[in-house]
Amino acid sequence: MHGPADTSGSDRAELLPPGYRVARWEVTGPIGAGGWATVHAGRLAEGQEEGVPGEESVALKVLPTAGLSPHQARKVAETARREVEFGRASSHPRLIRLLDTFVLAEPERPHLDGAIVLVMERAERSLRDLLATGVSEAEGARLVTEICEGLAQLHRSGWVHGDLKPDNILLMADGSAKLSDFGLVTQLTGTHGTHGYAPPMGTFDYLPPERWKAPLGEQGVEIRPSADIWALGITVHELFASGASPFPGATPMARGAATQEYADGRAPLRLDGALPPFWRALAADCLAPTHSARAPHTAESLLTRIAERPMSQASPAARAAPRRGRRRAAFVALAVCAVGATLWPHFTHGTGPGGPNAEPPGRIKVFNAEQSCRGRSDRNADCSLGLAIDPMRPYTVDNVVATRVWHGDELGVDCRLLLGMPIIDEADTHSAEWYRVRLPRADAGRGTAWLPAVRTKDHPSVPDCPAPTPTPTG
């Protein structure tokens, strides 16, 4: 039983009219059109028995081949083949299930004749639809966990998604997330199953930096699971930053160029200040600039990390970290926030408990690269700077003393460490140098802490520090 006659074959979103019967299913309406496919909503036609749960309401993905040149038709068939092959090989609650597939024989309707139809479980909307509204941290955490579960399953069974993006992450009626669109999935090959070859296609905003330089070989472009991890990093950022990409630019090409500037070390990674600290650190790891730096962060390891995240960070209290409307410059790959900032009315220097009997060999003035912080003297928490406990460890919240310092503060300095953790400040100044400074007041039993050299303009002539011994976290 066919619906009203199709008015226009070129209106691809309306390819199948409502009421059109495809095998056991009946079209109820259009959903949307993608690259080579149009997607329709469908339901099990009357009188048909539901074989598998979830078949009652389906999505019909139609890939027309009519009017295409043999090469184009081959491309469409190749896309469909990948989806079907993958659909047969995998079944997982976090992956959209392929229920059935067939080819339409409609000699009377040339634009439909030969079209490939994939019947899949139906989602309510995509993650893209959710981005503009934003999510709470708890909601975001659940979604990222589910996406990681899907990716972990894919990677475990030897596939790379190849086109992960919010448009291809679907949300079901119960709110759960599933990965979809397996037209570019690639099976890992090679002796160690480390990489596969994908068609030279992708979505600019989600391509890892190495893909912009990747050579095109006989089998396509080399792709590794770390490409999905990069796309996950972009997605996590978009999820918590109301859809904003971590890379600046008005067009996908501009953002692609910014991606490469970052990967080539000419620009730091500037994540949006709206990202909660834990997710900020996780996104930064997913967005490590090279395959090898990203490789340790597998979907599996990210899942463990999410499950084990400190309760203080899982609780809403952690969201009280300072937020500013504008984008906030961040230390490269490190999450730094003004946790534990204390107002400090009497800043005294001189006899710190670390060396009450010895005058420090030099003094330095603290410099804040944020210009707006330099003109003020109100010791605003947003303008405070941290001092590290251990200069060899990442400069993160658990590695700073409670004492904060501000632009213009003068500190006694003992010695200089040439090779600590490299730091890039808001003005892109790079340095791995640190100064051991006297704390004006004992802080958890400590008399000294470490100031990155990028936080001062002074060059005191002080001795080199002895290599620091690892400090237990305070």
Added chain:
Amino acid sequence: MVRMCNVRSECASVTRGEEGAVSGVVIHLPGCRGDAQGEPGGDAVTLRLGPGEVARFGRGSATTPVELRLDDEAISRLAGEIRVTDDHWQLSNLSATQSYLVENPEGAGEYLRVPPRRAGAPIPFEFSRVVLPTRNTTVSFQVFAPDHVYLDPDGPHGQWGSRTVTAYSLDETALYFLILVALCEPRLRDESPVAVPTTPQIVDRLGNHPACGRLTARAVSSHIDYLADEKMRISAPAETAPRREARRNGKREAIVGLVLRFGLVREEHLALLPPRTGAAGQERGTAG
């Protein structure tokens, strides 16, 4: 009429290959023979700049370093600057008096005039020739921007930002595309499953095309190199034969195989080629 001498650069040696290919722009200054002043001739220079990178050009000096040295006394020590932005580049004219021209060699006379002191003029051409006036001649160099993106012909209309696209897109109106179609023609017409036309055959085949009146064998070869190295970044299988000719053939075959396989050149593109003459028709199958 074009003189380019004694160009020096900090990155004169260019590495190619899997890790050497860089997206961004390629600047090329052809070399020239030793001149009358007895100075040694400059080597050809190729500079690759990634997004955000800058190259200064001019006569240069100890205190005014430039990445591209243009040795002509009519040119300022610091004459201008090229900055890679997004998928294109910007030209800053640092001269106080001279206008520079940016020509599109394929654009039937298309050009831009960049007036003195213009900062960051965006250049829209994939191929450009930057021309600086000197006393009675000109100095020029070429800038290629291979990262220009073209949308897929079969994609849907409307919003394209988050769409899946072919990552190696080609300008179907460019001369390189015409050469590519000519390279693929025998296979597209199912005439010869193996042979790929030679350079003289391409020159011959495109001879009647209005855009190819003065097409030389050398131009065909450099377009093929550009396609293989900058556009597709082809990782050709290692050639055992040391002969340059064999390597070239390997590269051609690799390009043809790839563009057909991934649908970058299709049957409908054959219409871009000029009609075949009887003589050309008789040559079928003899290529190779």
